[in-house]
Amino acid sequence: MTVVEAMERLWPVEVSPRTKYLRTIWAEMARVHSHLLWLGLLADAFGFESMFLQFWRIRERVLDLLEMTTGHRVIPSVNIVGGVRRDISPEQKKVIIDTLEIIRKESDSLVKVVTNDYTVKARTVGIGVLTKEQAIQLGCVGPVLRASGVPEDVRLTKYQAYGDLNYEPVVETAGDCYARAMVRARELFQSIDLQLEALAKLPEGEIAVKVKGNPPANETVMRTEAPRGELLYYAKGNGTRNLERLKIRTPTFANLPSLLISLPGCELADVPVIVLAIDPCICCMER
Amino acid sequence: MPLMLPTVLKNLFTGYATRLYPVQVREPFENARGQISFNEDKCIMCGVCAQRCPSVAIDVEKKKNELTFYPLRCIVCEVCVHVCPSDAIDLIFKWRSPCYDKPVEVYKSTRVELLRVSAEEAKKEEPEKSD
Numbered sequence: 001m002t003v004v005e006a007m008e009r010l011w012p013v014e015v016s017p018r019t020k021y022l023r024t025i026w027a028e029m030a031r032v033h034s035h036l037l038w039l040g041l042l043a044d045a046f047g048f049e050s051m052f053l054q055f056w057r058i059r060e061r062v063l064d065l066l067e068m069t070t071g072h073r074v075i076p077s078v079n080i081v082g083g084v085r086r087d088i089s090p091e092q093k094k095v096i097i098d099t100l101e102i103i104r105k106e107s108d109s110l111v112k113v114v115t116n117d118y119t120v121k122a123r124t125v126g127i128g129v130l131t132k133e134q135a136i137q138l139g140c141v142g143p144v145l146r147a148s149g150v151p152e153d154v155r156l157t158k159y160q161a162y163g164d165l166n167y168e169p170v171v172e173t174a175g176d177c178y179a180r181a182m183v184r185a186r187e188l189f190q191s192i193d194l195q196l197e198a199l200a201k202l203p204e205g206e207i208a209v210k211v212k213g214n215p216p217a218n219e220t221v222m223r224t225e226a227p228r229g230e231l232l233y234y235a236k237g238n239g240t241r242n243l244e245r246l247k248i249r250t251p252t253f254a255n256l257p258s259l260l261i262s263l264p265g266c267e268l269a270d271v272p273v274i275v276l277a278i279d280p281c282i283c284c285m286e287r
Numbered sequence: 288m289p290l291m292l293p294t295v296l297k298n299l300f301t302g303y304a305t306r307l308y309p310v311q312v313r314e315p316f317e318n319a320r321g322q323i324s325f326n327e328d329k330c331i332m333c334g335v336c337a338q339r340c341p342s343v344a345i346d347v348e349k350k351k352n353e354l355t356f357y358p359l360r361c362i363v364c365e366v367c368v369h370v371c372p373s374d375a376i377d378l379i380f381k382w383r384s385p386c387y388d389k390p391v392e393v394y395k396s397t398r399v400e401l402l403r404v405s406a407e408e409a410k411k412e413e414p415e416k417s418d
Contacts, residue, residue, distance in 0.1 A: 054294060057304045064316075071320035077364045085365060086318065113290045 001027055003246075004079040005159070006222035006233040010215050011081075017161070018205040019083045024161040025096075025198050026069070026076050027224075028191045032103065033062040033074070034227030035188045038279050039114065042181055045272040046123040051113060058106045061099050068092060083208025093199055100192050111185045124178035128262035128274035131175055138261065141254045142229020143187065144278050147172045147179035154225040165197050177277040214241050226251055228279045250284040320363040321382040325354060329375035330396040336367035336376060352403060354394040358383060 001023055008015065040055030063073045069088055070076035078085045088096070114120050130140070135148035145152050146169055153169040155162045170186045172179035215237035222233045229251030236245040255278040262274050306313060315321055332354065334347040344360035345367065347353075368376045 050295065051291065060304075067319055068316045069318070071316075071318045071365075072363070075362075077320075077362070085369075109294060113294075117290050 001079050001160075002222055002224045002226075002231050002233045003235075003248075004081055005224070006220055006235045007081045007215065008211075009220040009222060010218050010235055010237050011211060013082050013209065013211050015083055015209060016205045016207065017203045018087075019207055020161045021198050021202050022084050022086075022088060022207065023079060024165070025088070025195055025202075026066070026078060027160070028195045028198070029062055029066055030076070031191045031227045032188060032195075033059055033066070034279075035184045035191070036062065036107070038184055038227075038276075039110075039181065039188075041276055042124075042177075042273070043114075043120075045276045046120075048119065051110065054110055055107075058103055058110070061103050065096055065099055068095065080208065082211040083206070085208075087207050088199075088202070093202070097196060097199060100195060104189065104192050107188060111188070114181055114185055120181075121178065123270070123273060124181060125174075125176060127177045127270050128266065128277055129174070129176045130258055130262055132173075134261050135175065135258065138257045139254050140229075140258050141251050142225070142227075142279075143180055143183040144229065144255050144258060146170060147183045148175035149173040154223045154230050157223065159222075159224060161198055161201075164201060165194055167194060177273050180277045214239060215243060228252060228281065229255060248287060250281065250287070252278065252281045252285040256280070256285065315380050315382060317380060319380040319382075320365060320378060321380045322358065322363060322378075323361060323368060324377050324379055325356065325392075325394045326375045326377065327394050328397050329373045330354065330394065330398070331373050331375070332396045332399045333372060335370050335372065339366050339370050341366065349399070352395050352399045354396070356392040356394065357389070358392065359389050 036055050036059040040052045040059070043049070043051035043055065066076060067073045069092055070078045070086055130138075130144070130148050132149045135145050135150060140148070141152075149171060151169045151171045155167055156169065167190075170183050170190060172182050215235075217237055217239040219234070219236040222235075224231050231251060232247075232249040234245070234247040235243055238244040258278060259275065262277075263271065266274060332347055332349045332352060334349060337345040337347040337354075341364060342360045342362050344357045344362075346355040346357075348355075363378070365378060368378050
């Protein structure tokens with residue numbers, strides 16, 4: 001979505017309101033799937049295997065929704081410059097709303113375990129603490145930054161349909177692994193709310209506009225809030241078929257320096273939890 | 288752990304979350320992007336699909352009248368389906384089955400083959416006429 005929107009700003013192309021809403025819905029679906037995946041992996045990091053599989057079982061429902069609406073389970077491939085490839089039909093809308101309610105109900109009982117369980121707290125509270133000042137200095141993004149008490153979220157810039165939706169960033173103040181888990185758990189429910197709101201407000205209209213020609217000689221920066229944090233694309237066109245430059249900064253790249261503060265002095269058994277708390281995606285980072 | 292108990296007890300009395308694959312297979316959704324298929328009758332070997340493919344899964348050699356497709360490289364992004372000027376590429380919602388070797392599929396365009404054969408025949412006939 002980010003690269004497509006960067007290209008649209010390069011031209012510039014104005015997309016229809018329906019496109020914006022559809023992109024928002026799919027982006028939030030991806031967030032639900034990513035946060036459920038992360039919560040499962042967190043449980044796995046300290047050896048709570050049954051919770052790990054329970055979270056992944058719920059995640060299957062979101063993946064099914066993505067497959068039903070976009071055709072793919074994890075990477076939707078629906079965004080094209082000027083619009084989207086697929087539409088959400090009224091029947092699909094009904095299925096999505098029903099499934100989201102089931103996901104909310106199922107996640108609720110599991111998130112209660114993450115919030116209150118003694119074992120989970122013993123392994124996360126006070127581990128890998130990052131203060132507000134340190135998080136800002138190291139340029140952290142996404143849930144890691146918000147867990148340290150900074151209400152910073154790119155969705156506040158009101159890209160896509162976020163301007164029309166009732167959105168406020170989820171913030172925790174402790175800055176430890178438990179706070180990061182709480183931010184993601186609360187964002188999970190917030191994301192379901194955002195999807196339901198977007199589905200209720202989904203306007204009618206075209207889903208794609210035709211874009212012709214090569215990218216013009218222009219440059220642009222696009223930031224979006226990926227599930228892991230701020231994702232930045234810089235694109236520079238020169239009027240030919242190929243771009244002159246395309247720079248991608250992924251959230252893991254921004255969050256990695258925080259390990260310099262949170263890792264030293266920790267116990268060896270806490271290393272998986274601390275490293276996982278930034279939700280690392282090494283293949284995204286290595287560019 | 289006691290907080291997890293209701294979920295654990297519930298699981299004891301509900302069905303399996305997994306299926307006995309491959310005996311029991313979940314049918315893909317109608318919109319699912321399973322794989323792409325080439326129609327040899329419609330293809331004109333223009334090579335647009337090969338140019339636009341982001342994962343370099345298609346290779347077109349017009350002179351040889353050969354379209355080589357590497358299915359394991361394909362990410363089923365649907366770009367080729369949309370750019371094909373002769374609608375020769377279709378999207379099938381069934382997934383590919385697992386395989387031991389990396390398959391390589393070679394297609395020949397019937398149209399281009401016919402044109403090539405007729406051109407060769409015309410070439411053969413030409414010297415006879417001149418004689």
